[in-house]
Structure formats: structure tokens, C-alpha cells
Amino acid sequence: MALKVGVIGLGDVSIVHLHAIKLNKKSELVAVCDIDESKRELVKDVNFYTNYKEMIEKENLDCVHICLPHYLHYPVTKDVANLGVDILLEKPLCLDTKEANKFKELSESIDTNICICLQNRYNKTTKYLQEAINSNEYGKVLGIKGLVAWDRPEEYYTLKPWRGSMKLAGGGAMINQSIHTLDLMQLFGGKIKSIKGRIDNFTDYDIEVEDTASACINFENDCRGIFFTTVAHKTNSSVEIEVIFENGEFTIKDSKLYKMLDGEKVEIIEDDKLSGTKHYYGASHFDLIDNYYNCLINDTKNYVHIEDAINSIKIIDAIRVSSKQDKIINWG
Template sequence: MALRVGVIGLGDVSVVHINAISMNKDADLVAVCDIDESKRSLVKGANFYTDYNEMIEKENLDCVHICLPHHLHYPVTKDITSKNINVLLEKPLCLNIDEVNKFNELDKKTDANICICLQNRYNYTVKTLLEIIKSNKYGDIKAIKGIVAWSRSESYYSTKPWRGKMKYSGGGVMINQAIHTIDLMQLFGGEIESIKGNINNLLDYDIEVEDTATANINFKNGSRGTFISTVAYGDNSSVEIEIILEKARFVIKDNILYKYENGTKEVVAKDILFEGAKHYYGSGHAELISNYYNSLINKDNNFIHVSDAENSIRIIEYIRNSSKENKLINWGN
């Protein structure tokens, strides 16, 4: 029997979720919810609600996708799981470390599952590179670089004002545009020793959040990470992640994994891209969603948990605090 699925929030990223749900044989999208009544006819065949509490009371759902502004992630997840309904939560996990702690407590107490949508972990390039690193064929990691250079107009913030306010968004470029890059850097690099970071605003926008952030991340294995992110660029450039190992250099760019060794360049892997999808959403949504549904059906617990997603929020807050205090901050402090 197919899982009965609902979606809360019919904004930009919900389109990717709805498409993935519609293509999945293990799920039926039976209900959607948004406070905007004009979106009632957006999803054919699904019952529409403006109150998610009413939706979860009436629809007997197995899983709910939460695609809402960041400040709603924790309270809505808490409400949904209180009814023992499983959750698939769009990134980020939450606003800050205080909410990370609340999420960890919630995750321990509830019998429902909470999966966090860090879908770039499912990109073929990322999985291939992770296998290469773990094999140690090319030696230990020496350095990691992550670059996000994108463009966001002032209307990006003015049309959805929550994006520019700290109490609603939890930040700017780091938590909204670069969180997948931060997540992958710590996934590749392992445990963190310390962070020194800086945040700034290069654009003259009327917003509270940063549009630019940089950081030096020291990993316990002795490698160093350099993180650079901005939405002050003139266009959306490809995200770039570089891993330097002792015997070779690997770069993910334009959804292709390249290997540089002894003066040669080789294509190692390519991501599968879906026609019409925004390139910066990546290609992993459908696989992550399918994997989560299989985990719910098979009860195998094989998905991205709250504990997997919390480090990206911690890194963001450490960078912010390091910038504010103008000093290196040791992990765990």
C-alpha cells in the first residue's frame, strides 16, 4: 500500500518535492497546505488546506513534507510528530544551535521519523568522491575548498521579507544558499577542531542577514578547509568543491567530478540532472525522497537524521560568532 503523503508550504522548492512524490510508486500525494488561498488549484488531485492542523487531523497521513520558512521548521515538525506522523523537512534543520538542541530532544522523544533534506549527499558525484576518500587510494586529505558565488537581487528579499530578517531566516547566504556546501565540506573533512570566520554585506540592501561569508575550518585530521560564499556576484556560478589528497586533486563543478593527477584531467562521475530543475537544487531530491520512503516502509532507519544535519547549523553559528568576536573558536565551545 502506498504511503499517504502531504506537503506543507507551496513555495519555490515545493515544486521539486511534488514532482518527486508524483513520480514515486510508493507514495500518493493526497493533501497540500498553504496559507495562500490562491494556490488552491496548484496541485491537481490533492485536497487543499490553509491550516496544517486541520490537514493532519483529517487525512490519516504517513508522511508530511515541510517546505516552510526556516523559523517554522521546529514548531511545525513538533506539531506533526506529536501525531506520530513522519516528517521530511527541507533544509535547513533550524535557525540556530538553541533550536538544534530542541530538535535533538524532540527526535529522542518521538516515535515518528524526521528526515532532513540535505539532498546533495545523494548526488552521484558526491557519493563517488566520498567512496574515493574512504578508500584512501590517493592518501589522506590535505585541503578542502568550497565556493558558492551566486546572485540575489534586492527583490529576492523584498518579495519574501522573512529571508532578510534574522529571527525568521537564521541568516543569509550561509543558511540559505551555501548550507549544502557547508554540509558536504564537513562530510568530507570529518570532525572539526576550530573555525575562524568572517561575515559581511557587500550589497547595499535593506536586510539584517549576511550576503557574504568566509571561513577557515581546521579539521581534526590535520586538513584545512577554506569556505567562501556570496550572493553579491553578478550571476549564479557553479558551486565548486575541491578536495586535495596526497596523490591527486578532485573537483566537483558543474555537476561533474574531475580528477587531476600527474598533469592529467579525467572525468570520474556525472550527476543525473532533471529537465527544468534549477541547477542549484541539485539532482538528489528524488533519490533522497525515494530512499526515505523505502526506509519508512522497511523500517531500516537509513536516512539523513537530525544528528546528521546539526553540524551545518553549528558551523554557521561558529562562523557568525567568530566574526562578531574576531577570534578563532574551538569546536565544542
């Protein structure tokens, strides 16, 4: 029998979730919820609600996808979890480390399954690199570079003002556009030792959040990570992640993994791609969602947990504090 699934929040990223749910034979989309009644036109063949508690009360749901603005992630997740429904939560986990700790306490106090949508962990390129690291085939990881140069016009913030508010978004380019890159950097690098970072605004938009940030992330194994992100670019360039081993060098770019061989980049593997205007999201939402559904059906726990998503939030906070205090922040 298919899982009965609902979606809370019908913003931009919900389209990817709705598509994945409808394609998946393990799930049935039975209800959606948004405070904007005009969104009813987006999904006409299921029950529509403007109150998520009412939706959960009236529908016998197995799982709910939460696709809401960042400031609503914790309170809505807490409500839904306490109502006994399993959850798939869009990134980021939350606003900051303080709220991440609340999430950790929540996960320890309930039996509800909560999966965080860090779908780039399911990319073919990511899996290949992770296997290379685990096998030690190329020796230790010495360095990691993460670059995100995207474009967000001022209308991006004026159309949805919460995106430019620190209180409501928790940040800008780091938490919104680069959370996946930071997540993969810490996944590849291991335990963090210290961080030195800078945040800035290169545009003249009327926003509180950063549009640009950079950092040096030092790992306990002596690996050094260099990170740069901006949404002040003129286009959405390919995200680039480079991993330097003792005996090899790999680069993820244009959704492909390349290995340096005799001074030339040789393509190793390519990620599945998403069609349409949101192609840069990648296609691994489907893989993450399918894996999570399998976990719910088989009562297993092999999904991205709250604890897995906390480090990327802590990194962002450390970069922000380092920039403000102009000093290295020790991890702890």
C-alpha cells in the same frame, strides 16, 4: 500499498518535492497545505488545506513534507511529530544551534522518523568522493575548498521579507544558499577542531542577513577547509568543491567530478540534473525522497537524521561568532 503523503508549504522548493512525489511509485500525494489560498491553483487534483493540523486530523497520512520558511521548521516539525506522522523536512534544519539542540531533544523523545533534506549527499559525485575517502586509496584528506557564488537581487528579499530577517531566516548566504556545501565539507573533512570566519554585506540591500561569508575550517585530522560564499555575484555560478588528498586531487564543478591526472582535469562522473529554472538544486531530491520512502516501508533508519544536520548549523553559528569577536572559535 503506496504511502499517503502530504505537503506543508507551497513555496519555491515545494515544486521539486511535488514533482518527486508524483513520480514515485511508492507514494500518493493526497493533500497539501498553505495559508495562501491562491496556492490552491498549483495542485488542483488533491485536497487543499490552510491549517496543517486540520489536514493531519482529516487525512490518514503516512508522511508529510515540510517546505516552510526556516522559523517554522522546529514548531511545525514538533507539532507534526507529536501527531504521529513521519516527516521529511527541507533544509536547513533550523535557525541556529540553540534550536538544533531542541531538535535533538525532540528526536530522542519520539518514535517519529524525521529525515532532513540534505539531498546533495546523494549526488553521484558526492558518493564517489566519499568512497574514495573511506577507502584511503589516495591517502589522507589534506584540504577542502568550498565556493558558492550566486546572485540574489533585492527583489528576492522584498518579495519574501522573512528571507532578510535574522529572526525568521537565521542568516543569509550561509544558511540559505550554502548549507549543502558546508554539509559536504564537514562530511568529507570529519570532526572539526576550530573555525575562523568573517561575514559581510557587499550589496546595499535593506536586509539583516549576510550576503557574503568566508571561513577557515580546521579539522582534527589536520585537514584545512576554505569556504567562501556570496549572493552578490551577477549570476548563479557552479558550486565548486575541491578535495586534496595526499596522493590525488578532485574537484566537483558543473555537477561533474574531475580528477587531476598529469596536470589535466579528467572527468570521472556526472550528477543527474534537474530541468527548469531551479536546475542548480540538482536532481538528488528524488533519490533522497525515494530512499526515505524505502526506509519507512521497510522500517529501516538509513536516512539523513537530525543529528546529521546539526553540524552545518553549528558551523554557521561559529563563523558568525568568530566574525563578531574577531577570533578563532574552538569546536565543542
